[in-house]
Amino acid sequence: MSAHALILAGLDGDRTWRLQDYVARGGYAALKKIVAEKTPPDAIIAELKASGLRGRGGAGFPTGLKWSFMPRAFPGDKYLACNSDEGEPGTFKDRDILRYNPHAVIEGMIIGAWAMGCTRGYNYIHGEIFEIYRRFEEALAEARAAGLLGRNILGSDFSFELFAHHGYGAYICGEETALLESIEGKKGQPRFKPPFPASFGIYGKPTTINNTETFASVPFILGMGGEAFLNLGKPNNGGTKIFSISGHVNRPGNYELNLGTPFAELLELAGGIRGGRKLKAVIPGGSSSPVLPANIIMDCTLDYDAISKAGSMLGSGAVIVMDESTCMVKALERLSYFYHEESCGQCTPCREGTGWLYRVVHRIEHGLGRPGDVDLLKSVAGNIMGRTICALGDAAAMPVQGFVKHFGDEFAYHIEHKQCLVPRGVQDAGSQIYVSPSC
Amino acid sequence: MILTPETLQEFDREIAKYPAGEQRSAVMACLALAQRELGWLSPETIEFVANYLGMAPIAAWEVASFYNMYDLAPVGRHKITVCTNLPCALSGGVHAAEYLKKKLGIGFDETTPDGKFTLKEGECMGACGDAPVLLHNNHRMCSFMTKERIDQLLAELEKQ
């Protein structure tokens, strides 16, 4: 881990997640200060704006600005939701945050509740990490017992209830309005916006939703000051970011780096490419971000603006590394299958289009491609893009567009020769079971 | 009563997380609890949960059929879900699944004749750094599943 780590700093695996450990690391100091000094909400939001913190879930929306959208004088409950429904292939940072530093998230949420006047909150946790959900419930119990949650927090007149809500196998619930529906006990089908959650969220009440890592950053920002946090990164890309690196690297895992760190540095931290093979491509921000070929990504720094300039997205900071043994058609086939499988079925372009995309890629991969299939893929992806209620349609279209754009020749080869450009044996060797020796 | 009083107590604990009148929010948790106790969700179980929460049975059915960790048909005593999504596949997820298929003699969505094991193909579990990854009965995640670890796991489950 980088020396600059904040959220992941000072952790010792499963041994240091409890309240006492967090407090020993300086945890809850920010909250206690706020409560003691009765820090005005505006001051907190100003500090967040100064920090340049952008949403860590993928969209990168400025957090301070989002918090300022919550209506001030709303009679009745206002809600806070934490999005820990981490299911975008390649992303596994929130699991580690909740596993090793759950109180940072809780503290961040309590501070958020204070700043936005929220009375209730839910942390929506990916169903597949059920053990983490249970641990988070334990952490909540600790916080309640310590007077940090519930009625009259730390003896003040500020009250905030926080609960954990688990998913049960639906990627779409990572979409914030699908998450709200799911909390309400419904299918995770996204809502049309407007109205936005800030005016019509959980049970129709004003609601702010942030990613786990975003909330976990908040206590550190208030501890060190917004400007200091900003300076860890670069302008408009403040602070540290956890990068989940997976795929063909020697040491996959989470690395917390300053935004703006060169990609090459992350690759080196992750032990470089396995088996001495060459880097072929990287998906830099979770499976929905367009793939970038080695030559482009090797010149990139890891921050929102640089990756965007390169034609992709920093997204959730999930870096999927593929070496030369990878068949790009097969890689896309698996991703297209995923989006087809995870489409919620609500709106037409995604419900019908994701299956079409998958079937065409599947056909190409299995030697049944036809001339014109690449154009068909581009056209179908184009017809999904920007036409759906939520971003899943775009998420399904963008990988297709990225893979076809940068690796079109591999697709053409497949169609023409009815087989992969990369020999089967090479692919097979590259995708063997690999577990880092340190695990 | 098709569920034990202990499970119903857990239902109530889940319901208490939500404001009065919004008990429907607990449907995902209650379905998961019911499935944990009964192994799968029969229509009767889903209707029971719906009635417990005062919601239309079809609304509970929508939920149960939407989220893929709910089982709408009986599964083996040990349901093993292997992630084969791209990041896992790059580090052997598919090979781990193939190894399991060979060892258990079944394919995805099949159950061994003795009713002990069901194998499922999973989507991203948010643990790509731990590849190969699999879930045992939804709630236990097994990381870094080399062939040796798969052998160990199966041996352990075989004894249960």
Place this chain on the structure above:
Amino acid sequence: MLEIEIDGKAVRVPGGSTVMDAAAVAGVYIPHFCYHKKLSIAASCRMCLVQVEKAPKPLPACATPVTDGMKVWTRSEAAVKAQQGVMEFLLINHPLDCPICDQGGECQLQDLSVGYGGAQSRYAEEKRVVFNKNFGPLVASDATRCINCTRCVRFTTEIGGLMELGQAFRGERAEIMSFVERTIDSELSGNIIDLCPVGALTSKPFRFSARAWELSRRRSVSPHDAFGANLIVQTKHDVVKRVLPFANEELNECWISDKDRFSYEALSSGERLTQPMIRRDDTWQPVSWQAALALAAGCLRDVIQDHGAAALGALASPHATVEELHLLQKLVRGLGSENIDARLRQRDFRADALRAGAPWLGMAVADIHDHLDRLLVIGSFLRKDAPLLAQKVRHSAHRHGLQVSAIGPSGEDWLIPITARALVAPSAMVATLAAVAAALAEESGKAISETLAARLPDKDALTEDVRAIARSLASGEKVAVWLGNLAVQHAQAAELHLWAQEIARLAGEGQAGGRLGFIGEAANSVGLYLAHALPGAQGLNAWTMITAPRKAYVLLGVEPDLDCADGVAAMAALAQAQRVVALATFASPALREVADVLLPLAPFTETSGTYVNCEGRAQSFNAVAVAPGEVRPGWKVLRVLGNLLGLAGFEQESSQAVCEEVLGGDFRARLNNVIGDVPPSTPRSFSATPVPGVLQRVADIPIHFADPLVRHAPALQKTADAAAPVLRLSRNTLDSLGLKAGETVRVKGADAGVAGVELQLVVDETVAHGCARVAAAHPDTVALGPLTGELIVERI
């Protein structure tokens, strides 16, 4: 007001409008599937994507709020490209079975694909197949054709009040279904057929019987409940093939109930009476109209000659038209008798001498939305008795905060949130209303009327339920109190009317207070008063005509065993009569048993006529189909009969001329619910003290047995609402009798004095203690005798 430009046309729309609303104002059509003006916005089909200035992506017109100065293009290249893209997606998995699809010719997908679809499909993969569902006898499912617009799901939830359908599974496997193959049992279910933009939901009775373009469309009016829904009757070769709603925003909007929609099947029933018949030596013989009418006139003349005019009685169906009722009463009065009535299921007629006018809803149906915030419903099976009125109340309760309270012996689910309810036996209803009046006087600070002050119950009667009702009523400004069919059929109906009037006066704003109303039982429950199909001061009412039998009867559209307050007594009275002349649409077994002359009567589709609905709306209609055989409109038959009897005033040339005699002038001025003081009574039908094993009967009239048409409609008879009657008791009542649920028991009417019937016991906590709910108007329960009264339950 906001200004918006759509395709270059500037329009002004109120704040909160969507682009779709604005387009409607501008007269611009935007293609759509999931959008429906009466349902919540789904924005999921994406067919209505349009280009909006400054928006980076096309936006759905149905869900995009208008902002001031917005510029929208619905047919720009970008908009059309988006719409065409969506159309292609909709079609890739849609079967190409238009030639065998019932929706063909009236399919939104088919129509729009002409404009937005490609000539050739680019989709080369296998198409999706979805298994069909069994949704019951009314709605057919072709699930593969479904485009998942979810209109049907939203309808069951938002309009029907119960989520009977859902979209299960997800992604491409998403499908519309009910919970584990349950049928759709809503009494409004047929509307999802109209809502379905493709051929996924079609009418089961109509299936494959005609093509949409072969049908003529003619307007009509529902002949069933007092709501008077507007209909389009579709015919092919003058035969009715289908009935659809005629949209009337003031009344039924675009909905009709299932009985409105599917009762047309009865028109081709084998039981139709299609030619005049006379009984000769105990066999029925077809005769000419001339012979039949001559015989009928002769019968009536003879009886009057021998026994006097008071020996003649006439019973008319409240579903008969204003014209028929008017001519019948004219005929009876012309013969010197005052014995005529169309209120066949009523028992207590004391109000006749005390009422100020024709009882009606007391308000316009359209005013429920905007002009009501509290409603008390007394003695009603609201949802099944008046499905569309219930829907209005449901809508207001959900959307406008209308608080609904209820008093009665049955608390079955109306799918309407109920604020307060007093579940009380029929014998306790008067006292309960008095208690509500007392509590309301306390709450509102208004004084009880002098005449009623002495009859107030003591404090003990002011139960928490009663107080909750009073609190709800007192907290409102615009209040209505409605009396339902059970209240009207009640043995103390006049006192219920009196107390309801008092409650309405005490509730609501100002001295006038709230509004009193009657829900009304039949298509012409109001019209029968206006037509004066009522006994005169010396005449006998429907109840006394069957309890003090006459020598001769004229029946108009009556099935006496099923339509009367006591089927046993009615049949006995008719059986002992010397002569019975019946105008009937169906030759029911009961009529064949007691009548001497059967005259085939045209149903609503084969005659012109008028109904006055619950809100006092006179709705005239014309014949839409050719009558089979010798069937004739009732007004013509009665007019000729009047001529044959040599009576004056039977010279009308048209039904309009008949109608003019009744409704000419300001007939609405005759609508009035005011009642004078009714002295208290203890009706004979309730024992003063409860007798063990003796239960008070609570009789509902099942929705698909309420009139002769629905009884003869085969598909309606297969619905859950037409299930065989059972005996419903609360758990307490059941235990006190030592009986078990599911057991079959013998039930006898305490007054019927006959063998009784065998019924299955069902525990039903919505039935008041000490009561037994058993459906009436059903062949299986006729032997129980009167609707109101007591039942004896015995173990077999």
